[in-house]
Structure formats: C-alpha cells, structure tokens
Amino acid sequence: MLTRSHIDAVVRAALDEDAPWGDLTSETLIPADATATAELRAREGGVFSGGEVFAAAFALTDPRIDTTVLVADGERFARGDALATVSGPARGILTAERIGLNFTQRMSGTATLTAAYVDAVAHTGARIADTRKTTPGLRRFERHAVRSGGGHNHRFSLSDAVMAKDNHLAVLVARHGSVTAALAAALDALPHTTHLEVEIDRLDQLDAVLAVTARPGSPRGVGTIMLDNFTLEDLHTGVARIAGRATVEASGGVSLDTVAALAETGVDVISVGALTHSARALDLGLDVRLEG
Numbered sequence: 001m002l003t004r005s006h007i008d009a010v011v012r013a014a015l016d017e018d019a020p021w022g023d024l025t026s027e028t029l030i031p032a033d034a035t036a037t038a039e040l041r042a043r044e045g046g047v048f049s050g051g052e053v054f055a056a057a058f059a060l061t062d063p064r065i066d067t068t069v070l071v072a073d074g075e076r077f078a079r080g081d082a083l084a085t086v087s088g089p090a091r092g093i094l095t096a097e098r099i100g101l102n103f104t105q106r107m108s109g110t111a112t113l114t115a116a117y118v119d120a121v122a123h124t125g126a127r128i129a130d131t132r133k134t135t136p137g138l139r140r141f142e143r144h145a146v147r148s149g150g151g152h153n154h155r156f157s158l159s160d161a162v163m164a165k166d167n168h169l170a171v172l173v174a175r176h177g178s179v180t181a182a183l184a185a186a187l188d189a190l191p192h193t194t195h196l197e198v199e200i201d202r203l204d205q206l207d208a209v210l211a212v213t214a215r216p217g218s219p220r221g222v223g224t225i226m227l228d229n230f231t232l233e234d235l236h237t238g239v240a241r242i243a244g245r246a247t248v249e250a251s252g253g254v255s256l257d258t259v260a261a262l263a264e265t266g267v268d269v270i271s272v273g274a275l276t277h278s279a280r281a282l283d284l285g286l287d288v289r290l291e292g
Contacts, residue, residue, distance in 0.1 A: 002144045011056045014099045023095040035291045036090035040083040043283040047115045049073045049148035050107035057100035062092030074148040097286050105281040107145040113279040114149025126263035126270050129154045133273040142276045161195040179208040187220055197224035203234050213245040228252045235265040
C-alpha cells in the first residue's frame with residue numbers, strides 16, 4: 001500500500017537524481033518571480049494511476065506549487081482529457097515536470113495494461129495478479145498501479161509467504177527423500193497463519209503435493225498450487241484433480257492473446273510478470289504556460 005512517507009522518500013530520491021545541484025536551465029533562463037500554469041493531458045486513452053505521486057513531485061520541489069488531480073486512480077480516460085492542473089512558481093514547475101511525468105506515465109501504463117488483462121478474463125472467475133518482477137525500489141508504485149487497473153497483488157516480498165519453487169524443492173528432496181515429506185516438514189515448522197504455495201511444472205508432480213493439502217478437520221496444508229507453463233489440456237486436468245483442495249494459480253508465458261483461454265480452464269489466479277516488467281509508459285504530456 002502506498003503511504004505518504006514512502007511516496008515522499010521515492011520522489012525525493014528521483015528529484016535529487018535529476019537535479020542534484022539545482023535546475024541549471026530554469027535558474028538561468030526563467031526569472032525567479034515568474035509564475036506558470038500547466039495541464040496534464042492524455043495523448044492517448046488509458047487508465048490513470050499515480051495522482052498522489054505526480055502531485056508530490058511538485059510539492060517537494062516547491063511547496064508553493066498547487067496541484068489538483070482531476071481523475072482518480074483507476075479511472076479510465078480518453079485522448080485529450082485533462083488529468084491534472086498545476087500552478088505556481090515557474091521554475092519549480094519546470095524542475096519537477098519530468099519526474100512527475102515519469103512516474104505517472106509508467107504507473108498509468110501499468111494500470112492500462114493490467115486493465116486489458118482483467119477485461120480479457122472478465123467472463124471467468126479468474127483473477128489477474130502481478131509478480132515480484134518489479135523495478136527495484138519502485139515495487140510499491142508498480143503494484144499500486146496494478147491495483148488501479150483492477151488486478152491483484154501476489155506476495156509483496158520474500159517475507160510474506162512461503163513459495164516453494166523447483167530449486168527449493170530440489171534441496172528439500174535431497175534431505176527428506178520426497179516432495180511430500182519435505183512439504184510436511186515445512187508445514188510443521190511454519191506458524192499456522194503462514195501461507196504455503198508450491199510450484200510444479202509437470203502433472204506427474206501433482207500427487208505428491210496434493211498429499212499435503214489440507215484435509216477435513218485440519219486447516220494446515222499447501223494453500224496454493226502453481227501450475228507453471230502448463231498446456232491448456234494439462235491445466236484442465238490439473239484443475240480437475242486439485243478439485244478445490246487448494247487455490248490453483250497458472251503462470252508462465254501469459255500474454256493478452258493467451259490469457260482468456262488460460263482463465264477458461266478454471267484456474268483461480270493467473271500471475272503475469274509482464275504487468276510490471278513490460279508495460280509501456282503511457283503518452284501523457286504537461287502543457288506549461290508562463291504567466292508572469
């Protein structure tokens with residue numbers, strides 16, 4: 001979740017990177033007492049995200065700058081729509097312009113791509129989720145953008161849940177002799193509130209994991225089974241065999257062309273790394289007018 005303190009910390013770092021000793025161009029060319037107004041306008045349609053972040057770029061540059069965000073995060077807009085207005089000292093507006101645009105363009109791009117995936121599976125019960133394939137340092141911004149687009153977040157960090165992937169299982173099997181025994185030992189070591197997810201990439205691995213799903217009278221067990229890079233046929237089979245004993249997640253090679261068919265197999269979650277690692281920045285522009 002985005003907090004004011006986190007927004008300020010990340011935006012301050014970006015501003016310091018962009019103008020470490022001030023904005024030499026604005027300080028040379030723009031009179032210190034000049035004021036300006038600006039409009040953030042959409043040059044293409046999409047889903048908005050990052051309004052608070054956009055405003056913070058200007059407020060942290062010069063607290064005399066007033067920013068009014070005209071659309072809410074998650075709201076769809078059309079080409080030509082005004083998304084925000086900015087007014088105040090011209091130097092500060094020009095200094096903060098690129099940082100404000102960089103963040104909201106990237107976040108709105110992620111929200112727009114996420115919305116396309118969500119729309120594609122709207123006729124099913126599947127939810128679209130992101131992954132940890134985020135830009136280092138920008139995870140909270142990018143994951144907020146996923147939520148703006150109607151998607152859901154996966155575990156936020158390595159500290160949030162246990163997710164046993166192939167390399168983890170290989171190490172555990174070497175010690176315990178079988179996947180079932182390894183997972184049972186892991187469950188014994190975990191607090192009852194901690195979620196356990198297991199990734200498999202072949203159907204012949206499924207029975208060993210199903211043996212450790214929760215049984216009647218016992219709430220403990222593997223909570224989610226990820227079917228990674230499965231064919232549609234194998235996904236159908238996997239969903240049928242799991243039969244509600246765990247949440248079923250599909251992952252691997254997901255695209256807008258394939259996501260609807262994946263959802264129609266009956267999986268509960270489809271995780272899509274592209275939401276954060278491949279989203280195109282949306283084309284937004286800040287039109288500045290000098291007033292005096």
